[in-house]
Amino acid sequence: MSNLPDTVRLDGDCLEIIDQTLLPGQVKLLRLRTKEEIYYAIRLLKVRGAPAIGVAAAIGVYLAVVEFENKKFDDFYDRFVLAKLYLNSARPTAVNLSWALDRMEASLLKNRELATPQIINALREEALAIWSEDIEVCRRIGEYGLKLLEKGSGILTHCNAGRLCAVRYGTATAPLYLGQERGYNFHVYADETRPLLQGARLTAFELAAAGVDVTLICDNMAATVMKQGRVQAVLTGCDRVAANGDTANKIGTLGLAVLAKRYKIPFYICAPSSTIDLNSATGADIKIEERDAEEITEMWYRERMAPDKISVYNPAFDVTDAELISGFITEHGVISAPYGNGLRGLM
Ligand code: MRU
Numbered sequence: 044m045s046n047l048p049d050t051v052r053l054d055g056d057c058l059e060i061i062d063q064t065l066l067p068g069q070v071k072l073l074r075l076r077t078k079e080e081i082y083y084a085i086r087l088l089k090v091r092g093a094p095a096i097g098v099a100a101a102i103g104v105y106l107a108v109v110e111f112e113n114k115k116f117d118d119f120y121d122r123f124v125l126a127k128l129y130l131n132s133a134r135p136t137a138v139n140l141s142w143a144l145d146r147m148e149a150s151l152l153k154n155r156e157l158a159t160p161q162i163i164n165a166l167r168e169e170a171l172a173i174w175s176e177d178i179e180v181c182r183r184i185g186e187y188g189l190k191l192l193e194k195g196s197g198i199l200t201h202c203n204a205g206r207l208c209a210v211r212y213g214t215a216t217a218p219l220y221l222g223q224e225r226g227y228n229f230h231v232y233a234d235e236t237r238p239l240l241q242g243a244r245l246t247a248f249e250l251a252a253a254g255v256d257v258t259l260i261c262d263n264m265a266a267t268v269m270k271q272g273r274v275q276a277v278l279t280g281c282d283r284v285a286a287n288g289d290t291a292n293k294i295g296t297l298g299l300a301v302l303a304k305r306y307k308i309p310f311y312i313c314a315p316s317s318t319i320d321l322n323s324a325t326g327a328d329i330k331i332e333e334r335d336a337e338e339i340t341e342m343w344y345r346e347r348m349a350p351d352k353i354s355v356y357n358p359a360f361d362v363t364d365a366e367l368i369s370g371f372i373t374e375h376g377v378i379s380a381p382y383g384n385g386l387r388g389l390m
Contacts, residue, residue, distance in 0.1 A: 044220055045252035048072060050207050051090055051098050053170060056109065058102045060090040063207055067248035078107040078126050085133035085140075088239065092208020093282045093318055094177050097139030100130045101170040104147050105163075112160045119159050123151055135330045136291055136360045137282040138320040143173055177210045180315045183374040185217030188278065188313060191370070191377065192218060192227065196275035199232040199265060202293035203245035204280025204313060214313035215278040216250065218372075223255050231257040232268055236293060238338045238357065262295050269306040277303050277310045278372075284312070284319045288365030288382030289326030294358055300367035309369040316373055319386055326362030334359050 047070065051060045057074040058081055065071050073089060075081050081103035084090050090099045107126035111119050127144045134140060150169040154162045192198070204215035212220055222229050231250055236242035243259055250257040260268060268274055277299055283291045290296075290312050303310035323329050336355035341347045349355070371378040371386070378385035 044206070044212075045249060045254075047206065047249065047252065049210050050092075051095050051102070051210060052174065053102045053105075053167075056106065058084075058099060058106060060084060060099065061207065062089045063091055063245060064089050066207070066244050075103075076106060078103055078129055081106070082130055082133050085130070091241070092203060093137035093139040093280065094181070094209040094214065094315060095207070096134065096137055097143035097317060098170075098174050098177055098210060100133075100140050101143040101147050101173045103130050104144055105166045105170045108166070109163055112163055114159055116155060116159065116162075119162065120151065120155075123148070134332055136332045137318070139282075139317050142317045146173065174210055177315075178212065180317075180374040181209050181212035181214055181217045182221075184214050184313050184315065184372050185212060185221040187374075187377055188218030188311070188372045189221050189225070189227070191309070191311065191372070192222065192229070192276055194227045195229070196227075197230045197232060197268075197273045199234070199268065199274045199277045199299070200246060201234045201242060201277075201279045201296055201299055202236045203241040203249075204278075205246050205249045207245045207249055208280060213249075214280045214315060216246070217313070218278065219250070219255060220253065223253065229256065230273075231255055232265075232274060233257055233259050234262050234265060234295065234299070235259060236295060237262055238342065240343065241293065262298075265299055266302050269302055269308055274306075274308055277308060279312060281312050281314050281318050282360055283323060283329050284314050284371065284386065285323040285325050285329060286321045286383060286386060287325050288368060288371070288380070288386065289329075290314075290363045290365070290368060291326065291329045291331065291360045292363065294361050297361040297363045297367075300363045304367055310367060312363075312368055312371050314371045314373050316375065316389060319373075319390055321387065321390055326364070329360075329362060331361070332359040333357055
């Protein structure tokens, strides 16, 4: 592993994050205090990736109420709910955001008979538990994932499901980091991941910083490296897994799954149980975030490269059909098809 700081953590009365919009050029830590600062950090992808935004929101909702220790329960709870709804509206697709905030609310309600300062203390403990569990969950995903991979394999990954998407190990990168410690000699292909380039800016950066053998490719080169026999497995993360196994992840994941099937390459989703949403029956129930056109037409270019006023469609995620997925690597083991039973059993 590289010696990058944790992606997200509680430090005193601040949420400390690595500002991911500045990577790979600059590793800068931001210290955020207000719910507005934390909302915009999530919305603007300064902190991003499903597990990391869940942890950030849990810490954020604690910080949003920490100063209300003199309030009576009803007033305190009202303020908590307002902050929770606000933070939950920062991004729609990753279920970890609402999962973490719901868990914080459950802790508050469980302790409702206590005095407000003690409730605040319990909220702090819960946020820290969500933080530390993320580290353990990712390690376990790494152990289960590594069992599926042959030494010397080429592994293709998309977007950033690395340490920068979680607190420390990442999900899809956890088997890669463990494999590196154990001499597996993986060769990783990182898709650049248009339009926000999380693969190029973040995955290639963090793997290279850790000394992993990584090659950056454009998204439209994935078919070629698969056809050339360079890829033995595809590993990606996920933002929300529906009850039937349909899975939302960064736009472009669906295309990779179709290609992997064509070239008979196993396609695994690394899925902490916090990304499984049994309330979404199928992928059709998952709300897909649409982002600004400028991410496609202007960002990263010295001058705008698309015609003025051109119509743009910019969905940030797609849904991979369950039938294209070879298995879910979770912290409790690997789930194989049929997914309905396996996912329900795990939850
Ligand atoms: O828009 P982002 O950068 O937050 O999207 C992130 C992804 O799609 C990741 O692959 C996903 O959150 C899984 S991270 C374990």
